[in-house]
Amino acid sequence: MKFLLGLLTFIVVIIGVIGFLSLPWQGLLLLLALLGAWMWLTRPGQQSAQVTGIGVGTIGQRLGSSAVIVIGIAGVVGVLVAMLAMANGYSETLRRSGSDDTAIVMRGASASEVSSVLGHDATVVIEQAPGIAKDDAGKPLASPELVVAANLPMKGGDSENDVGSVTLRGIGDMAWKVHSNAKILAGRTFTPGLRELVVGKGAQRQYAGLDVDREVKLGNQTWKVVGVFASGDAMESELWGDADVVMSAYRPGGSSRSSVFVRLTGVDAFDAFKAALTSDPRLQVDVDTTANYFGKQGEGTSKMIRAIGFVVGAIMAIGAIFGALNTMFAAVAVRAREIATLRAIGFRGVPVVVAIMLETMLLALIGGALGGLIAWLVFNGYTASTMTAGTTGQLMFEFKVAPAVLWTGIKWALAIGFIGGLYPALRAARLPVTTALRES
Amino acid sequence: MKYLHLIWAALFRRKTRTILTLVSIIAAFLLFGLLDAVRVSFAEAGQSANGAERLQTGSKLSFIQTLPMALQARMAAIDGVKDVAFVNWFGGAYQDPHNQVFTFAVSENYLDVYPEVSVDPGQRKAYSDDLNGILAGEVLVKKYGWKIGDKIPLQSQIFPNKEGSKNWSFTLRGIMKSKDDKAFQSQMIVLHWKNFDETTPYNRGQVGWYVSRVKDVNDADRVAKAIDALSANSDHETKTQTEQAATRNWIKQLADIGLIVTSIMGAVFFTLILLTGNTMMQAVRERTSELAVLKTIGFSNGSVLGMVLAESVMLLLLGGLIGLALVSIINASLPAMSGGMITNAAVGWKSWGLGIVLALAIGIVIGALPASRAMRLNIVDALAGR
Numbered sequence: 001m002k003f004l005l006g007l008l009t010f011i012v013v014i015i016g017v018i019g020f021l022s023l024p025w026q027g028l029l030l031l032l033a034l035l036g037a038w039m040w041l042t043r044p045g046q047q048s049a050q051v052t053g054i055g056v057g058t059i060g061q062r063l064g065s066s067a068v069i070v071i072g073i074a075g076v077v078g079v080l081v082a083m084l085a086m087a088n089g090y091s092e093t094l095r096r097s098g099s100d101d102t103a104i105v106m107r108g109a110s111a112s113e114v115s116s117v118l119g120h121d122a123t124v125v126i127e128q129a130p131g132i133a134k135d136d137a138g139k140p141l142a143s144p145e146l147v148v149a150a151n152l153p154m155k156g157g158d159s160e161n162d163v164g165s166v167t168l169r170g171i172g173d174m175a176w177k178v179h180s181n182a183k184i185l186a187g188r189t190f191t192p193g194l195r196e197l198v199v200g201k202g203a204q205r206q207y208a209g210l211d212v213d214r215e216v217k218l219g220n221q222t223w224k225v226v227g228v229f230a231s232g233d234a235m236e237s238e239l240w241g242d243a244d245v246v247m248s249a250y251r252p253g254g255s256s257r258s259s260v261f262v263r264l265t266g267v268d269a270f271d272a273f274k275a276a277l278t279s280d281p282r283l284q285v286d287v288d289t290t291a292n293y294f295g296k297q298g299e300g301t302s303k304m305i306r307a308i309g310f311v312v313g314a315i316m317a318i319g320a321i322f323g324a325l326n327t328m329f330a331a332v333a334v335r336a337r338e339i340a341t342l343r344a345i346g347f348r349g350v351p352v353v354v355a356i357m358l359e360t361m362l363l364a365l366i367g368g369a370l371g372g373l374i375a376w377l378v379f380n381g382y383t384a385s386t387m388t389a390g391t392t393g394q395l396m397f398e399f400k401v402a403p404a405v406l407w408t409g410i411k412w413a414l415a416i417g418f419i420g421g422l423y424p425a426l427r428a429a430r431l432p433v434t435t436a437l438r439e440s
Numbered sequence: 441m442k443y444l445h446l447i448w449a450a451l452f453r454r455k456t457r458t459i460l461t462l463v464s465i466i467a468a469f470l471l472f473g474l475l476d477a478v479r480v481s482f483a484e485a486g487q488s489a490n491g492a493e494r495l496q497t498g499s500k501l502s503f504i505q506t507l508p509m510a511l512q513a514r515m516a517a518i519d520g521v522k523d524v525a526f527v528n529w530f531g532g533a534y535q536d537p538h539n540q541v542f543t544f545a546v547s548e549n550y551l552d553v554y555p556e557v558s559v560d561p562g563q564r565k566a567y568s569d570d571l572n573g574i575l576a577g578e579v580l581v582k583k584y585g586w587k588i589g590d591k592i593p594l595q596s597q598i599f600p601n602k603e604g605s606k607n608w609s610f611t612l613r614g615i616m617k618s619k620d621d622k623a624f625q626s627q628m629i630v631l632h633w634k635n636f637d638e639t640t641p642y643n644r645g646q647v648g649w650y651v652s653r654v655k656d657v658n659d660a661d662r663v664a665k666a667i668d669a670l671s672a673n674s675d676h677e678t679k680t681q682t683e684q685a686a687t688r689n690w691i692k693q694l695a696d697i698g699l700i701v702t703s704i705m706g707a708v709f710f711t712l713i714l715l716t717g718n719t720m721m722q723a724v725r726e727r728t729s730e731l732a733v734l735k736t737i738g739f740s741n742g743s744v745l746g747m748v749l750a751e752s753v754m755l756l757l758l759g760g761l762i763g764l765a766l767v768s769i770i771n772a773s774l775p776a777m778s779g780g781m782i783t784n785a786a787v788g789w790k791s792w793g794l795g796i797v798l799a800l801a802i803g804i805v806i807g808a809l810p811a812s813r814a815m816r817l818n819i820v821d822a823l824a825g826r
Contacts, residue, residue, distance in 0.1 A: 068718045075711035079704055108606075114504060115531065115598040117642075149502035151679070163679075164693050165503060219501035220677050250505065252675070312471060312704055316711070319467035322460045323715040329456065330722060387693045394693055 013422060017415045025407060044350050051342060051355035055335075056362060062334070065327045069360065070367040072320040073416055077371030077409040079316060081401060082379045083309025084408060087302045089400035090386070094298035097233035098290030100267045102178060105260040105277060108284045112297065113147040113258045114167075118285070120255045125282055126262070131273035133265045135177060141263035143178040146170035146243050148250045149393060150218045152207040166203055167238040167393030168218070170246030170257075178261045179235060187212040187227030192242045195249075198227040200236035202396030206385055210239075221249055234294060237385070237396045261290070301386065317416055324420025328360050332424045339428050340436030349429035356425035357418065364417025368410045375409070376401040443743070447750050450727065458755070461719045465759025466766065468712045469795060472705060473767030476791045479701045482691050490556050491683040493522075493657050497667055498649040500677040506646035507676050512547075514670050515652055520663045522655050525553040528633060528648040531597035532608075534584065541580065542628035543594060544648075545636035553651050556618060557625045563588065563614030571635045573613035577626035581615050588612055594629070599640040608639075651683075709802065717806035720752045724810035731814050732822035745815040752807030753800060760799030764792060 023031075039045040059066050105126050110116035118126070123144040132140040148170070151163045176182060176189070190196035197216070204210045215222050223241065230236060247254055264270055274287040332339070339352055382399040452458055497515070499505035509526070516524045525547045532543030548568070551557060559567075559575060566588075567573045576586060586592065590612045600606050610631060618626040637643045654663045664680040671678050681689070691697065724731070731744060739747075 064721070065718055068715055071714050072711050075707050079707050082703075110597065149504045151500065151502050162692070163689065168502075219499075219505075220673060220675075250501070312475075315467050315471045315474075316708060319464040319708075319712070319715070322464040322467070323711075326457055326460045326464075326715075326719060329460070384696070385693075386695050387690075 009422075009426075013419060017419065020415055020418075021411055023411070028411075044348060047347055047351035048354040048358075051347065051351045052358045054338075055355050055359040058335075059359070059363075062331060065330055066363055068327050069324045069363040069417070069420065070370060072323040073364050073367030073413045074371035074374065076313060076316040076320045076416065077368045077413050078375045079371075080309055080313035080412060081372050081375035081405055081409040082399070083305060083312065084405040085375065085379055085399040085401040086384065087305035087309065088402055088405055089384075090305065090395075090397045091295075091298045091302040092400050092402075093395065093397040094234050094294040095291070096181075097235060098292065098294035100270070100289050100291050101264050102290045103262050103264060103270060103273060103287055104290050104293050105262070105285050105287050106258070108286050110286065113145075114149065116258050118144070118257050118260065120257075122283055122285070123257050123260055125280065126260045126277060126285070129262075129273055129276045129280075131264050131269035131276070133263045139174070141174060141177050143172060143174040143261045144243070144257040145172075145175060145259055145261060146246055146250075146256075147258040148246060150239065152216065152218075153209070155206060155208045164207065165387070165393050166207060168197075168246060169235070169238050169240050170243030171240055172243055175240070175261070178263050179231065180263075181233055182229050182231040182235060185228045185230050187225075190226055190240070190242055193245065194242070195221065195223045195245055196226045197223050197239050197241045198229050199225055200238050200240075200396075201228060201230045202236040202383075202385075203239055203393075204228055205383065206237070206394060206396055218249070234395055237393060313412065317412060320416050321419050324360060324364070324416060325423060328356065328421055328424035329427070331359075332356065332428045336428070336431065336436045340431070340433045343433050344437065352429045353425040356428055357421040360421025360424075361414055361417040364413045364420070365410070367417075368413025371413070372401070372406045372409045376406070443747055443750070447747055447754060450723075450747070451751055451755060453727070454723070457719060457722070461716055461755065462759045462762075464715055465712065465756060466763040468708050469760045469763025469799070470766050470770075471708055472795060472798070473764045473791060474770070475701045475705060476794065477767065477771055477788075479697060480788060480791060482697045490554070491687075493654050493660065494553065494683040495652045495654060495660060495664055495667065495680050496649055496683055496686045497652065497678050497680040500668075500679040503649075505676070506643075506648055507650070507671075507678065509645045509647050511647070511650065511670065511678075515650060515667055518663060518666045518670075520655050520659045520666075522653040523549055523552055524650055524652040525550045526633065526647040526650045528636060528643065528646075530594075530599065530631065530636065532594040532629060533597060534592070534594060537595055537597070540597075541594070542624075543596075544628060544630050545633040546630045547633050550630060550651075551616075553653055554625060558617045558619050559614050567613035570611060570613055571632055572609075572611055574610040574629050574631045575614045575616050576612055576629045577616045578618070579627045580629065581612075586612050588614065592629075596640075599636070599642055601639045602641070709798070713802055713806055716752070716755065716802070717809070720748075720755075720806055720810045723751075724748060724814055728817065728822045729825065731817055732819050735817065735819050736823070741815045744817070745811045748811035748814045749804065749807040752810070753803030756799040756803035756806075757796070760795055764795050 039049045104113075105118070106113060106116035107118055127140050127142040127144075132142055134140055146169070148168050149165050150168045152166050154162045154164045156162075173192075184198065185201065187198070189198055199210045209216050210225055212225055212228060215224050217223075229240070243257065247256075262273070264273060270289055277283055277285055277287050342352065343349070379399040380401040383396060384399065385394045385396045387394055497507075497511075499507055506528075512524050512526060515521060527547070527550065528545040530543040530545050532541045533539055534541045551559060551564070563575075567575050574592065576592070580586070592610050592612050594608050594610060596606050596608060598606075601608055610629075616625045616628075616630070633647075637645060650667075652663075652667070654660050660682055664682070667680045668678050731748075734744060735741075
């Protein structure tokens with residue numbers, strides 16, 4: 001019977017915690033408000049507040065063991081937040097690469113730009129499609145681009161074996177108007193017809209020798225770096241050069257492109273643009289908004305990082321829960337007589353349970369905040385790189401400790417504190433007063 | 441050793457506390473085992489004996505550039521080269537365009553270069569005889585429930601066939617099995633390069649990369665240089681690496697697995713030390729009078745120190761061993777659970793060794809303070825409860 005009861009509490013607690021973890025912040029605010037009102041207005045509530053006050057006030061005397069809860073939970077939250085920040089930064093970088101009012105056109109059923117080929121005829125047809133915005137001179141804002149890969153030595157490795165793959169994008173002058181995020185930071189843009197490159201800020205950080213006025217070897221050809229650009233998105237990991245020159249280096253004699261980026265007259269112009277291209281018998285293309293295209297590319301990897309983060313976090317949380325249980329059992333045992341005295345002079349079980357739980361959750365909250373803070377200090381803005389599925393080059397991104405990520409960490413901390421405090425609290429409330437008073 | 445029962449009794453003096461602490465330790469070592477298995481399987485990727493004698497030759501410009509087919513004969517003529525196979529990326533997807541299946545168009549002698557892959561001789565002959573035949577890895581066959589003779593529709597993400605459609609249809613002729621559970625061929629599909637080259641209008645005798653075997657492993661460096669020298673200063677310069685180096689480079693680009701694993705483990709063990717350290721302090725504080733009694737009846741300072749230390753080491757070892765044992769069980773069922781994505785996650789003796797050393801070290805670290813306190817205990821003060 002006792003076992004069944006225990007099992008039942010356990011199941012209820014698990015369901016409660018899962019519900020709690022999926023709660024938005026408004027929900028928590030509501031819970032807090034209810035709790036506050038209860039403490040303010042009802043008699044058991046007021047008693048709870050008093051008993052909590054005693055418990056919290058004596059934390060100072062149990063600093064060592066209380067610190068275990070705080071630090072244990074800080075560890076869990078720190079790792080969780082760091083992993084989520086990684087996933088967040090990754091998908092953020094890709095999401096920023098796209099918008100709803102720019103579109104990408106590729107050959108049908110191509111998974112990514114590098115596997116797409118559009119002939120010269122096709123790019124000309126695409127540029128004439130309806131819905132494309134025009135520049136001051138009346139030319140459509142459409143940028144046919146060629147995407148290839150290049151091997152470059154990585155920074156901090158030996159140049160023979162530590163080569164990484166970087167995306168080399170061949171563009172025309174329209175590209176700067178379509179990718180309006182991209183701005184030249186240093187140097188100048190390349191001169192059409194020459195083997196000159198502008199390099200993204202991220203690529204410059206990752207690969208050796210990408211400084212302005214230096215020459216780099218791509219295969220057996222020498223290119224000159226003439227500028228650095230920043231765009232704050234995935235393209236910052238790329239090298240840009242003149243499309244025709246890139247073409248002659250990679251596919252001599254050809255004139256094809258990988259994709260066409262276009263700036264639309266507005267978000268609502270997309271449907272008409274897509275319909276016009278997909279129904280055109282001369283073309284066999286896929287049309288997508290760039291927001292959608294880049295979002296899809298990052299989906300798998302960021303899901304995977306998130307999943308790893310949650311699994312690691314969950315296992316660590318189990319450890320922390322038992323640590324918290326241990327500490328609170330000890331705290332309750334030390335204060336057994338005190339609690340029994342309270343109950344002997346008329347305090348009910350509820351205030352005692354609430355007080356112990358609140359105390360644990362307060363410690364957990366401190367731990368969660370501490371872990372989040374550490375993760376933020378160490379990892380916010382930390383740069384990492386990975387090879388994305390379906391692309392040709394490494395993608396540089398920054399860890400991003402967003403409020404939503406911190407919020408998840410805090411919720412986990414509170415959930416751990418809740419479970420860690422519940423059982424000691426129940427035991428304190430159940431212990432017969434006479435036994436507890438007699439215990440040393 | 442003769443104090444074992446004493447230590448054991450001290451450990452389980454407070455059952456709840458010990459068990460709760462034990463669960464924390466088990467969780468930590470469970471995580472350690474899982475992450476270390478991941479780290480090891482990445483670190484050892486491509487490090488097989490067969491892999492050491494294989495060289496990969498790709499375009500120096502980038503991995504998407506192709507190489508002329510004529511290179512095969514010239515490479516094979518280099519002294520020290522046993523055989524040369526070649527491969528093209530096909531980029532297949534099954535059923536859903538996003539459900540990627542690793543598919544390669546390979547030369548006829550491809551399987552000779554990978555002796556760790558076994559194919560039933562009858563099936564291999566059937567594959568050789570059928571230009572439209574394919575071989576599939578056993579993991580894929582199991583996952584999708586394919587049978588020999590099935591028509592397998594694959595969508596290439598890059599290459600159209602003669603009709604201009606990217607939907608290809610092949611006949612499954614055989615199953616590739618891995619002899620040592622490490623060959624990635626058990627998760628991929630190969631088709632005849634000839635079929636690929638003749639069907640798609642875009643390839644025209646080009647090769648993605650070459651895989652060659654050297655006669656003597658120690659000779660690999662020289663052979664690699666000789667191969668690259670063949671196309672030096674041409675428009676298709678090559679880069680030749682051992683399979684091991686190529687794999688390591690690839691993983692490095694994927695992510696710094698080592699750094700991620702190490703930093704998570706650092707956080708986990710730091711937390712663990714604090715947690716169990718606190719438990720041990722509590723345990724010793726509670727037993728102050730008992731320890732004083734032990735000393736009174738003649739236990740030396742040294743043996744009291746040893747006993748407390750042994751207690752914490754034992755706690756850690758117990759938790760560590762249970763945790764690692766759990767990992768072994770979980771990892772044994774991982775290949776089935778992940779649909780064959782993870783094949784090599786067994787806990788090796790290195791992980792066990794590292795885990796046990798860690799358990800010992802942490803046990804000593806957290807036991808040191810309470811043990812020295814127990815050692816310096818003044819009998820009179822302790823018995824008087826001061």
